[in-house]
Amino acid sequence: MLTHRWYMIISGTLFLLVGLLHATRAYNEWEMFIDVLIVPTWLSWVAAACLLFLSYSAFVALKKR
Helix, strand or coil, rough: CHHHHHHHHHHHHHHHHHHHHHHHHHHHHHCCCCCCECCCCHHHHHHHEEEEEEHHHHHHHHHHC
8 A cells, every 4th residue: 555655755766856857958959740740848947846855845745744
């Protein structure tokens, strides 16, 4: 059974990894395509900020409990 503690650890870690991946993609200016659409670099900066905030929030909520 997945407890609240493990849920927060897993989700916080996944948000952290994906956020760092987006930040790395934006910093290195790697191109990303979805079908024929080119995803702008600034969108990865926004995604990285949101994901890293969610990761931070998950670990803060874990610590409060």
